[in-house]
Amino acid sequence: MERIGVGLLGLGTVGTGVYKALRNNQDVLLRRTGQLFEVRKILVRDPYKTRQVEGVQFLITTDFHEVLQSGVQVVIEVIGGLESAYAYVRDALTAGCHVVTANKELIAKRGKELEALARQKGVQLLYEAAVGGGIPVLGSIGYLLKANRVHRITGILNGTTNYILTEMEQKGLAFDEVLRESQEKGYAEADPSSDVDGHDAKYKLAILARLAFEAEISLEDIPCRGIRGVTSQDITLARRLGYAIKLLAQAEQYGEKGPISLRVGPALLPENHPLAGVNGVHNAVTLEGDWVQDVTLVGQGAGEQPTASAVVEDVGNVLRLPRISGSTVEHPPVLSGAEEGGSRFVVVETEALPGLAGAASLRDKLEQINLEVEQIGTASFGSSTVLGLVLCHWNASYTNILLAELGIEVKRLEHYPVIGVRKKDRVKEAVVTG
Amino acid sequence: MERIGVGLLGLGTVGTGVYKALRNNQDVLLRRTGQLFEVRKILVRDPYKTRQVEGVQFLITTDFHEVLQSGVQVVIEVIGGLESAYAYVRDALTAGCHVVTANKELIAKRGKELEALARQKGVQLLYEAAVGGGIPVLGSIGYLLKANRVHRITGILNGTTNYILTEMEQKGLAFDEVLRESQEKGYAEADPSSDVDGHDAKYKLAILARLAFEAEISLEDIPCRGIRGVTSQDITLARRLGYAIKLLAQAEQYGEKGPISLRVGPALLPENHPLAGVNGVHNAVTLEGDWVQDVTLVGQGAGEQPTASAVVEDVGNVLRLPRISGSTVEHPPVLSGAEEGGSRFVVVETEALPGLAGAASLRDKLEQINLEVEQIGTASFGSSTVLGLVLCHWNASYTNILLAELGIEVKRLEHYPVIGVRKKDRVKEAVVTG
Numbered sequence: 103m104e105r106i107g108v109g110l111l112g113l114g115t116v117g118t119g120v121y122k123a124l125r126n127n128q129d130v131l132l133r134r135t136g137q138l139f140e141v142r143k144i145l146v147r148d149p150y151k152t153r154q155v156e157g158v159q160f161l162i163t164t165d166f167h168e169v170l171q172s173g174v175q176v177v178i179e180v181i182g183g184l185e186s187a188y189a190y191v192r193d194a195l196t197a198g199c200h201v202v203t204a205n206k207e208l209i210a211k212r213g214k215e216l217e218a219l220a221r222q223k224g225v226q227l228l229y230e231a232a233v234g235g236g237i238p239v240l241g242s243i244g245y246l247l248k249a250n251r252v253h254r255i256t257g258i259l260n261g262t263t264n265y266i267l268t269e270m271e272q273k274g275l276a277f278d279e280v281l282r283e284s285q286e287k288g289y290a291e292a293d294p295s296s297d298v299d300g301h302d303a304k305y306k307l308a309i310l311a312r313l314a315f316e317a318e319i320s321l322e323d324i325p326c327r328g329i330r331g332v333t334s335q336d337i338t339l340a341r342r343l344g345y346a347i348k349l350l351a352q353a354e355q356y357g358e359k360g361p362i363s364l365r366v367g368p369a370l371l372p373e374n375h376p377l378a379g380v381n382g383v384h385n386a387v388t389l390e391g392d393w394v395q396d397v398t399l400v401g402q403g404a405g406e407q408p409t410a411s412a413v414v415e416d417v418g419n420v421l422r423l424p425r426i427s428g429s430t431v432e433h434p435p436v437l438s439g440a441e442e443g444g445s446r447f448v449v450v451e452t453e454a455l456p457g458l459a460g461a462a463s464l465r466d467k468l469e470q471i472n473l474e475v476e477q478i479g480t481a482s483f484g485s486s487t488v489l490g491l492v493l494c495h496w497n498a499s500y501t502n503i504l505l506a507e508l509g510i511e512v513k514r515l516e517h518y519p520v521i522g523v524r525k526k527d528r529v530k531e532a533v534v535t536g
Numbered sequence: 537m538e539r540i541g542v543g544l545l546g547l548g549t550v551g552t553g554v555y556k557a558l559r560n561n562q563d564v565l566l567r568r569t570g571q572l573f574e575v576r577k578i579l580v581r582d583p584y585k586t587r588q589v590e591g592v593q594f595l596i597t598t599d600f601h602e603v604l605q606s607g608v609q610v611v612i613e614v615i616g617g618l619e620s621a622y623a624y625v626r627d628a629l630t631a632g633c634h635v636v637t638a639n640k641e642l643i644a645k646r647g648k649e650l651e652a653l654a655r656q657k658g659v660q661l662l663y664e665a666a667v668g669g670g671i672p673v674l675g676s677i678g679y680l681l682k683a684n685r686v687h688r689i690t691g692i693l694n695g696t697t698n699y700i701l702t703e704m705e706q707k708g709l710a711f712d713e714v715l716r717e718s719q720e721k722g723y724a725e726a727d728p729s730s731d732v733d734g735h736d737a738k739y740k741l742a743i744l745a746r747l748a749f750e751a752e753i754s755l756e757d758i759p760c761r762g763i764r765g766v767t768s769q770d771i772t773l774a775r776r777l778g779y780a781i782k783l784l785a786q787a788e789q790y791g792e793k794g795p796i797s798l799r800v801g802p803a804l805l806p807e808n809h810p811l812a813g814v815n816g817v818h819n820a821v822t823l824e825g826d827w828v829q830d831v832t833l834v835g836q837g838a839g840e841q842p843t844a845s846a847v848v849e850d851v852g853n854v855l856r857l858p859r860i861s862g863s864t865v866e867h868p869p870v871l872s873g874a875e876e877g878g879s880r881f882v883v884v885e886t887e888a889l890p891g892l893a894g895a896a897s898l899r900d901k902l903e904q905i906n907l908e909v910e911q912i913g914t915a916s917f918g919s920s921t922v923l924g925l926v927l928c929h930w931n932a933s934y935t936n937i938l939l940a941e942l943g944i945e946v947k948r949l950e951h952y953p954v955i956g957v958r959k960k961d962r963v964k965e966a967v968v969t970g
Contacts, residue, residue: 123827127683133863134682230680236828238680245679245857246664246672248568249561249848376834379813393557393845394670394835400810401831411827414683423679424856427568 104137106421109174109199111145111166111190112181116204116231118155119410120180124417125157131418139417142172145181145190166190170197176420178413179203188212195219195227202416204231204409210305214318214430226425228416233306234259234385236408237401238415243313243389244426250391252314255353256521259306261383261403262290262297263329263349267368268381270334271341277330289383299328300349300366307351307366310387315355315362316427317434325438327367331516336449339481339490340518345370345447346378350521356437363437370447370492370520445476445520446496448504450489451513461489467507468493473500486513492520538571540855543608543633545579545600545624546615550638550665552589553844554612558851559591565852573851576606579615579624600624604631610854612847613637622646629653629661636850638665638843644739648752648864660859662850667740668693668819670842671835672849677747677823678860684825686748689787690955693740695817695837696724696731697763697783701802702815704768705775711764723817733762734783734800741785741800744821747860749789749796751868759872761801765950770883773915773924774952779804779881780812784955795869804881804926804954879910879954880930882938884923885947895923901941902927907934920947926954 108124110117124131124139132138144161153159163169169177170193177194179201181187187208194201195216203209209216209229220227230240234257243252258264262284269280281298284290296302304326308319329349337347350369355362371378376398380386385403390396402408465475474494481488493500496517505512542558544551558565558573566572578595587593597603603611604627611628613635615621621642628635629650637643643650643663654661664674668691677686692698696718703714715732718724730736738760742753763783771781784803789796805812810832814820819837824830836842899909908928915922923942927934930951939946 119827123683127685127827130685131683237831238676241680242672242676245853246675246849247845249557249565249852250845251561251564374813374815376813379808379810381808391845393553393561393841393848395839395842395845397671397833397835399831399833402829405829407827408829411681411684411825411829414827415680418683419679422858429567 103132106137106139106176107142107172107174108139108417109143109145109169109172109177109194110141111169111177111179113144113146113153113158113162114180115406116180116409116413117144118153119406120178120413121155121158123410123414127414131414135418135422137418137421139176142174143169145169166193170194170199174199176200176202176417178417179205180413181205184208184211191216191227192219195223195225198223198225200225200227200420202228202413202420204229204413206232206302206305206309210308210321213309213312221425226420228420229309230416231409231412233309234387234399235261235401235403235405236411237385237387237399237403238412239310239387239399240313241415241419242397242399243310245423247389247391247394247397248427250394251358252389252391253355254390255307255310255314255351255387256377257307257310257351257387258348258377258380258385259303259351259387259403260297260300260349261385262294263303264381264385264403265289265383266298267329267332267337267347267349270332271337274334274338276334277332298330300326303349303351303366307353307364311353311362311364312430313426314389315353315434316429317362317431319362319364319434323436324364324366329368332368335451335481335483335488336516336518339449339479339488340370340447342481343477343479343490343492344373345520346373347518348377348380350377352521359431359434361435361437368518370518372522375522444496446493446500446517447520448491448493448500448515448517450504450508450515451486452489452510453486453513454510464508471503471507473503537566540571540573540610541576541606541608542573542851543577543579543603543606543611543628544575545603545611545613547578547580547587547592547596548614549840550614550843550847551578552587553840554614554847555589555592557844557848561848565848569852569856571852571855573610576608577603579603600627604628604633608633610634610636610851612851613639614847615639618642618645625650625661626653629657629659632657632659634659634661634854636662636847636854638663638847640666640736640739640743644742644755647743647746655859660854662854663743664850665843665846667743668821668833669695669835669837669839670845671819671821671833671837672846673744673821673833674747675849675853676831676833677744679857681823681825681828681831684828685792686823686825687789688824689741689744689748689785689821690811691741691744691785691821692782692811692814692819693737693785693821693837694731694734694783695819696728697737698815698819698837699723699817700732701763701766701771701781701783704766705771708768708772710768711766732764734760737783737785737800741787741798745787745796745798746864748823749787749868750863751796751865753796753798757870758798758800763802766802769885769915769917769922770950770952773883773913773922774804774881776915777911777913777924777926778807779954780807781952782811782814784811786955790871793865793868795871797871802952804952806956809956878930880927880934880951881954882925882927882934882949882951884938884942884949886921886923886944887919887947888921888944898942905937905941907937
């Protein structure tokens with residue numbers, strides 16, 4: 103039996119979960135790894151705060167250096183934020199400690215530098231909890247799919263937005279309403295922008311793509327759109343045409359060490375796609391590799407227990423498993439304009455109802471000017487009518503062409519990429535009334 | 537760079553895939569593990585057979601000892617079957633070689649003895665490809681969920697039966713018809729009994745439960761029912777009540793080192809269950825642990841490429857990762873009668889149509905004798921009518937009670953466990969006509 107001293111930075115929701123998991127499952131880890139993990143010090147901001155977990159009072163300190171001086175080999179960072187977390191992680195690595203963190207922003211923005219420091223010091227830096235909550239996706243890529251060339255990643259990486267979209271669909275409510283409810287229930291932050299504007303998913307995608315493609319991903323190279331523009335009408339109409347709308351994070355590499363395209367934004371998935379049924383706070387990632395074909399991992403993307411699970415799994419591996427491959431390409435070629443070429447769901451909100459005949463004649467009209475219409479549907483909601491078109495081979499110029507050709511007063515025009523191929527009827531005219 | 541000699545036993549579909557994957561992805565493995573894997577000898581039965589892969593002719597031998605004498609550190613067994621595979625694996629371990637195998641029957645039946653031998657010789661025995669094709673499920677349990685107490689496993693572990701059930705549903709065809717088609721397409725064996733009678737899923741469940749619960753599972757402790765008794769009528773009626781019928785493998789442990797219940801057989805899953813949408817040859821496993829909550833892994837359960845992927849991933853780990861925990865409980869307590877207590881879908885085929893009024897009055901009748909009816913539905917198919925009941929708190933005596941109470945001539949009575957809870961309307965009377 104080997105005794106391993108652990109320092110814990112942060113005792114909020116995740117920190118409390120990590121402390122409890124390490125204590126409750128200490129026996130399991132000991133049996134399976136031969137290592138006994140003991141928390142020696144816990145760094146907090148307010149030492150007088152009442153804590154929901156017993157026995158921590160004598161471990162608490164407000165001095166980071168006390169943590170490093172308590173004989174710890176592993177430091178767990180679950181404070182969050184960027185600057186102070188960065189300083190702590192850097193200093194812990196410099197002091198020769200292994201570091202486990204759940205901090206996606208830190209790894210997405212400073213991961214390259216911190217990884218290099220860890221390598222130089224001969225210690226590990228692990229961050230499974232930063233992506234997909236409890237889902238062991240980084241470990242799967244690094245240890246269990248390392249003989250594969252992973253060339254495509256498609257993920258639902260943010261639980262808050264997936265919960266909001268699910269509620270909007272199931273209750274037919276508007277974005278603002280569901281957001282307010284989610285904030286009241288604690289499922290969304292008071293300042294929700296990191297989640298609903300897609301930044302959280304962008305950080306996670308950058309971490310996944312870096313590991314899978316062995317290339318440094320710059321956050322500026324990820325076009326990012328959130329879900330504020332998604333309406334429950336769009337969701338309803340998409341569903342009636344056979345699709346779910348999800349906030350998707352996508353990355354693809356064209357050939358080994360080839361150009362990479364990345365994107366975060368709402369997109370349509372055919373109902374039979376493995377990610378289409380992933381609802382609520384669940385997260386999921388589909389990885390496509392040259393030999394494994396496709397593997398999808400689904401699990402709870404947030405919450406005290408799943409996040410603590412991922413942190414503690416890393417703690418159990420940090421002294422045991424070899425480092426995940428080190429070398430990365432510095433400035434990989436990045437494809438822009440990834441928004442073009444595929445199928446596109448275009449939603450047009452108007453007051454004038456085209457009706458079944460109108461929709462069919464519209465389709466003929468668009469096909470005469472060589473816009474291939476795969477599916478078409480209309481739905482009315484109160485005084486307004488929404489027209490939905492799935493167009494093939496999307497091109498940015500189509501927006502203006504459509505506005506000109508439609509010949510109707512347009513209140514709103516929104517468009518979403520369509521992922522995968524609907525395997526049922528390719529062309530379907532679903533003219534429905536909401 | 538370390539050069540590792542590899543011996544390959546078998547050059548059928550999987551063996552050919554493994555050879556190609558090792559050759560094509562040799563560079564990827566070298567970059568990520570620092571090890572260069574070289575196939576030195578390939579054991580085949582017929583040395584004169586035309587091979588679909590180039591460059592193997594000078595590696596082929598029909599003498600197993602030549603493989604061991606060619607300086608190999610890793611032996612890959614992809615011959616299948618029990619006796620000769622057992623002898624080869626035993627001899628390879630005895631000779632101090634690490635062994636990677638895709639042979640679920642071998643591991644389910646002789647795994648305990650072979651693991652002990654491997655431990656004694658200080659080598660590893662890995663078999664990721666034996667369960668779930670390319671899905672890295674054993675590695676996930678062993679390395680990425682080892683800090684969790686996994687207490688429940690629910691899996692779709694056989695691709696052939698999942699394909700058959702999917703085709704029966706989508707095309708409304710009978711089991712025999714779909715089986716014949718599957719055999720013609722090569723998706724089912726000429727002798728399909730290992731798949732359709734559930735034995736293949738049973739082997740895989742035994743392997744999963746052994747690893748997750750750290751307990752020796754005896755195959756005799758797994759009640760096993762195949763899909764020969766499932767009709768497309770049952771599937772249709774279940775779907776209309778909101779469920780999918782899948783061949784499920786289930787294992788549950790009640791408390792750490794507590795009693796275990798195991799089962800393979802067709803069961804109903806609510807449509808919103810993560811496994812309900814897993815169709816065709818895909819496999820999936822949901823693992824529930826005390827901290828991670830639920831993680832579901834989905835991927836291709838068979839086929840040359842996914843199986844080769846799992847084998848080659850093991851090859852890349854065999855010299856690198858530590859042994860997955862060794863100790864197992866020898867004779868864990870096993871719960872029988874796991875078939876009782878939960879909800880049950882009972883299908884009664886008859887000629888006399890009860891109709892909507894009949895179904896409702898039947899429900900009253902059953903509730904008067906304290907049989908709680910959660911859902912009820914009828915469907916007619918040609919001359920026969922099928923009545924479907926979802927009953928709570930199933931008890932084996934209900935079959936006779938039902939036959940007595942129904943008061944109609946029964947042509948067929950079949951019942952299936954219902955897994956999970958339908959989250960929509962708990963009670964629904966769907967009286968439909970097929």
